[in-house]
Amino acid sequence: MSRIRRHTLPRRPARIAAIAGTAVLAAALTACGGGDSSSSDAKSDLKAQKKTEISVNLTGKQAKAGEPVKVTLADGRLQTVSVTDAKGGRLEGRLSADGKTWTSVRTAAPGTSYSVEAKDDKGGSAKAEFATAAPDKVNKLTLAPGKDSTVGVGQPLSIVFDHPVKNKAEVEKQLKVTTSNNTEGSWGWMEDYSGKSRVDWRPKDYWKSGTKVTLEANLNGVDSGPSGGWFVKDYKTGFTVGKNQLVKIDLDSHHLKLFRDGELVKDVPMSAGTPGGEKASWRGKTVLMSKEGTINMKSETVGLGDAYDKMVDYSMRLTWSGMYAHAAPWNASYFGSANKSSGCIGMSDANAKFVYDSVQVGDPFEITGDDAKGTQALNNGYGEWNLAYDAWKAKSALAGAAGNTGATGSTGTTGN
CATH class of the missing domain: 2.60.40.3780 (Immunoglobulin-like)
Known part of the structure; x- marks a missing residue:
């Protein structure tokens, strides 16, 4: 009768756990052979199985x-x-x-x-x-409005890129807008007034007062496309919508009216741009871009020769091309009766101060009337409110619409 001697592997649970890592332990031990040889072979088999790949x-x-x-x-x-x-x-x-x-x-x-x-x-x-390989070119961006700011009901989110963006759909996919009240809105692409790539997000209608808005631009690792370079960081910003205010300007009646929560707050006689030429004002729905206070306005910077060079108080920018609302005491004889400025909306010192102190960046300025040289272009400031919402949505790269680069539009003048 033959005898079978069974060998048992020495118990070393701590060592096995340490070297096993990801292994599935399933060593088969045979019933014959010398003790030392069998134990050595088994340990070798275990070691070979202990590597997770x-x-x-x-x-x-x-x-x-x-x-x-x-x-x-x-x-x-x-x-x-x-x-x-x-x-x-x-x-x-x-x-x-x-x-x-x-x-x-x-x-x-x-x-x-x-x-x-x-x-x-x-x-x-x-x-x-x-x-990963270092980028040949890095693309960066500028966000508006500023982080943690409070703005008017017409303020869009606006992103201007340092370099061209050809992969618009890929970039837009990484832009996440969150609002406190599920506001409907859309991105729309255009060429900025500066000639750079730009994308804005505007709600379907003016914001509701009190809305909190957050933008997460998760762009790190996204390629802008040819000549644009890579994004190498993420961006995040947010703002709150302030008072529900609206400024209405009638070029033909020569009056500016400030409304708050639908109620008339101030009716101001004014004089706008001289009609019939380059000195005329723009019409359309625009947005107050900035409150710049006292600034030097020179006609030569907007192609009007040496017509004026003045320090102007209570200056409120409405377009990139230089259309402002501001104090213009030199035009006092025309307030409420005629448009005789070089393109801007002029008021008395007292009325300009009142409006300046009352309005917020982002407040809509709705300008109507025949005494205009045309409608403000999409990229000349914030002109997106001059498009119907369906037309605006078509400018999203994700909508698959043609012409997503937007319109270059016309230019205006800085007047006094």
């Missing part, structure tokens, strides 16, 4: 930016995946249905080092590292 689609020190990070497990199911950069930033991601692949929601940013750690369903882990 992952593959990452991005490798090396010059990996391509703008691609999602994809982590694949060779065997088993992924439990967690962590992809972090050198500054502690983290890429969120999703697991596939079979648990073998994890894909980041956002793309890898240029010029960034990443560390990858994956854990499987057996408690093991594996690590990897890679770095």
Whole structure:
């Protein structure tokens, strides 16, 4: 009768746990052979099985930016995946249905080092590292209105980019607007008055007073397209909508009226731009861009020769081309009766001060009348309110409409 001697592997649970990592332990022990040889072979088999293997689609020190990070497990199911950069930033991601692949929601940013750690369903882990190539060009942006500001009911969100944006749809997908009352609105693309790429978000109708608005521009790792460069950071801003105010200007009756919550607050006689030429004012729905106080206005800066060079008080900018509402005591004989300025809305010192002290950046100025040289262009300040909402929505890159770059429009004058 033959005798079978069974050998048992020495019990070392702490050591096995330490070296196992991601391994699935399933060593088969035979009933014959010498004790020392069997034990040594078994330990070798265990060590070979203890390595968890992952593959990452991005490798090396010059990996391509703008691609999602994809982590694949060779065997088993992924439990967690962590992809972090050198500054502690983290890429969120999703697991596939079979648990073998994890894909980041956002793309890898240029010029960034990443560390990858994956854990499987057996408690093991594996690590990897890679770095993306530095960008040839970096695109940046300017946001309006300013962070934590309080603005009027006509103020849009506006983003002007340093370099051209050709991949408009990809950029727009990363722009998230959140409001406290689920305000409906849309992005629309245009060429800014400066000639740069610009995208604005306006609500369907004027904002409701008290609305809180947040913009998250999650652009880090997004490519602007040819000649535009990469975005290498995210942006976040927010503002609150202030008093419900509206300024109505009738060029033909020569009056400016300030309304608050639908009630008339002030009726001001004024004189606008001289009709029939370049000195005429613009009509249309515009938005108060800034309150600039006392500034020097020179006619030569807007192509009107040496017609004037004045220090002007209570200046309120309405367009990039230089149309303001301001004090114009030199035109007092025309207030309420005729338009005789060089393009701006002029009032007495007292009335201009009252309006200046009352209005907010972002208040709508609705200008009507025949004594105008045309309607304010889309990009000449904030002219989007001159478009019907459906026409504005068509300027979204995600709407698939033609002409998403918007209109260049006409120019105006800075008057006195």
